[in-house]
Amino acid sequence: MSETPVWVHNGGILWRHRRLLVRVFLIAAACSLTLAFVIPKRYSSTAMIMPPANTNSSSVMIAALAGRALGGGSNNSFSSLAGSLLGTGNTTALYIDLIKSGTISDHLIERFELQKVYDKRYRIDTAKKLARRTSVAEDKKSGVITITVEDSDRVRARDLAQGYLDELNLLLTHTATTSAHQERVFIERRLQTAHTDLIRAQKELSNFSTSHTTIDIKEQTRAMVDAMARVQAELIAEQSSLSSLRQIYGDQNIRVKSAESRIGSLQQRLNSIAGPSNSGVDVPVSNDQPYPALRSLPQLAVPYAELYRNLRIQETLFELLTQQYELSRIEEAKDVPVVSVIDTPGIAEKKSFPPRTLLTLALTVMSLLITAAFLLIRDRWEQIPAETPQKIFLQQIAASGNRVLHRIPGVRR
Secondary structure (H helix, E strand, O other): OOOOOHHHHHHHHHHHOHHHHHHHHHHHHHHHHHHHHHOOOEEEEEEEEEOOOOOOHHHHHHHHHHHHHOOOOOHHHHHHHHHHHOOOOOOHHHHHHHHOOHHHHHHHHHHHOHHHHOOOOOHHHHHHHHHHOEEEEEOOOOOOEEEEEEEOOHHHHHHHHHHHHHHHHHHHHHHHHHHHHHHHHHHHHHHHHHHHHHHHHHHHHHHHHHHHOOOOHHHHHHHHHHHHHHHHHHHHHHHHHHHHHHHHHOOOOHHHHHHHHHHHHHHHHHHHHHOOOOOOOOOOOOOOOOOOOHHHHHHHHHHHHHHHHHHHHHHHHHHHHHHHHHHHHHHHHOOOOOOEEEEOOOOOOOOOEOOHHHHHHHHHHHHHHHHHHHHHHHHHHHHOOOOOHHHHHHHHHHHHHHHHHHOOOOOOO
16 A cells, blocks of 8 residues: 655645634734734835936136136146046935935934834934935936935825935035035135236336336337447547547637547446446446436346246236136125935825735735744654653653743743
C-alpha cells in the first residue's frame, strides 16, 4: 500500500477543522474590517515644481566688463572662462535638500502648530513625524520635483504642501538677497578706497606739474627744442652781423655796441632755455623762468611718467569698480527668481490611507494562514511518540513556563 502524499494528509487535517477555519475567517474579517475603519483617514496633497536655472547674470556681466577693460585680445578667453565656471548645472538635488532642511520644517511646525496636532512633546519628534508624512521625489529626466504631504485633515494637507513652496521661496530669496547685499557692500568699500587712491594720484601729479611746470613732457620738449633752434639761429645771424659791423665801424661804434647787446640777450635766453650744464641736480624753477630747462626735461620725464601711469591705473580701476557697483546694485534690487510651480497643491477628494479593502483581505488571509499552520504543527506534534527525548525536553520547558506564569498575579492556567 502506497504512502499518502503530504498535501493530501494536510488537506485532510484542514478539512476536519473546516468549521474552525470558517469561524476564524469570519472573526478575522470582522476584526480587520473594524480595524480598517478605526484607523484614521489620511489625505494627500501634491505639488510639482521646477527649480530655477543655476545662472548668475551679474557675474557674467562683470566678467565681460573685465575682459573689455583688459583689451580685445583677452576678451574671448575671459568669456570662455566665465562660461565654464558659471554654466548652468543641475540644482535639483540642492533644492530637495533645502525642502528637507530643518529650517523649513521648523517654520512649518511653528506656523501650523504641529506639536499640538501630532500630540508630540518634543520638537524633534514632531519633525520626524512630519518627515515621515512628507515625500519628495525627483524626475531624473526632467528635473521636476514632486512634493506630497499626508495629513488627517485634507485642508491642512493642502496648506502644508503650499507651506513647503512658500518656505522654499523665502529661503531662496533670503539667501540670494544676502549674497547680493554682501557683494554690493564689498564693492562699495573697494570703490571708496579706489576713489581715495585716485584723488591722491591726481594731487601728486598736480603738485609735481606745478612745482616743475610740466604739463606734457613730449610736447614741452618739442616746443623748447624749436624755440632753442630759433634763438640759436638768431644768435648766429647777429654774430655774423656783428663781425661785419666791427670791420666797417670799429669796436666803439654805437651800432656795434647795440649788436653786442642783442647777442648777449640772445645768449642769455639760449642759456635759460638749455639750462645749466650741471643739471643732474634737480633745480626748482625760479620766478623769472616759468618753464623747466631743456637739460632737466629727461630727468623730469621718469617721475612724471610714473605719476601719470599711476593716475591712469587708478582711473581705470575706478571706472571698472563703478560699473561693477552699479551691476551689484541692480542685482540686489531686482526680484530673485523663484521656483516655477507646475501643479499647485489642492484639496484631496479621496483618502490616500488606509486602503480598507486591501487591509481587510491581507489581515483575514494572514489569520487563516496562521490558524492553518497552527493546526498542522499541532497534528505533527501529536504524531511524535511520547518517549521521544526531544518531545520530553520540550514538555519540560513548557511545564517550567507554566510554573513561572502561575506565579504572576492574575494569570490562570
